[in-house]
Amino acid sequence: MRKERKYRDDLEVIFEDQWLIVVNKPSGLLSMSTGKDGEDTAYSRVYDYAGKIFIVHRLDRDTSGLLVFAKDQETKTALQENWDEAVKERGYTALLEGRIEDEDGWIETWLYENRKSMKVHCYGLAPQDSPDRPPRKDWQFAATHCHTVRHIDLDGQTYTLVDFELETGRKNQIRVHSQWIGHPVAGDRKYGAATNPIGRLALHARKLAFIHPWTGKTMRFTSRLPKSFRIQH
Structure with missing residues (x-):
């Protein structure tokens, strides 16, 4: 069975086969419950649609875009245990504060998640064990490529749309x-944003490609930018 782009009032199914469901998660919706009974989440909506399902990965509550669910435990495990190898492309679009002049850029840093503050901290140098820094084993290397799409002037502020x-x-x-x-995602107060021009975190998961765990085929999915991103400048 295969279905594509099936719409409901509260759910858009991008793809479905006997093992997987890929949906387009709206901003403001948790991927999965934090423990409250009856909480409206992407998981609960997909469960109402398809029955028993398993979440494969997550998006932040205020991030919109592509989200993958498995229909059985075996498929979930097969994907999660090999996620970094299975995923071939991960593309996002964001509206950043300020004007970025470079057309293309590459960011490499080390990240550390503070469990108490629930924030991720960034370090430019390779981790070294020291009394005033987290243990080296808790750091993770992170690499991101960015491409400037266009600049937008809105209410006296300049923004840059970036892939x-x-x-x-x-x-x-x-x-x-x-x-x-130095260019936070618009609407992201947690990580330094001073403005919120579209009334939400301006981050969208627009592209995902991964190897299907059972067919071996490369599955590629895209999600168009939400209407809130389509700012006229």
């Missing part, structure tokens, strides 16, 4: 790297 390609898939990677280069 990102992830070489690594770390938590909050684009948000932290954007802050690191």
Whole structure:
């Protein structure tokens, strides 16, 4: 069975076969419940649509875009245990504060997640064990390619629409790297944004390609930018 782009009032199914469901998650919706009964999440909506399902990866609540679910435990395990090898392309689009002049850029840093503050911290140099830094074993290398799409002037502020390609898939990677280069994602107060021109975190998961765990085929999916991103300048 294969279905594509099936719409409901609260869910857009991009792809479905006997093992997988790929959906387009809206901004403001958790990927999965934090423990509250009856909480509206992407998981609960897909469950209502398809029955028993398993989440393969997550998007932040305020990030929109492509999200993958498995229909059985074996498929979930097969993907999760080989996720970094299976995923061939991860593309995002974000609206960043300020004007970025470079057409293309490459960001490489080390990231550390503070479990108490629930924030990810960024370091430019390779980790060294020292009393004032986290243990080296807790650091993760992160690499991001960025491409400037266009500049937007809005309400006296300048923004840059940027396409990102992830070489690594770390938590909050684009948000932290954007802050690191001095151009936070618009609407991202957690990582330094001062403005919120579209009323949400301006980050969208627009492209995902991975090797299907059972057919071996490369599956490529895209998600168009939400209407809120289509700002006229």
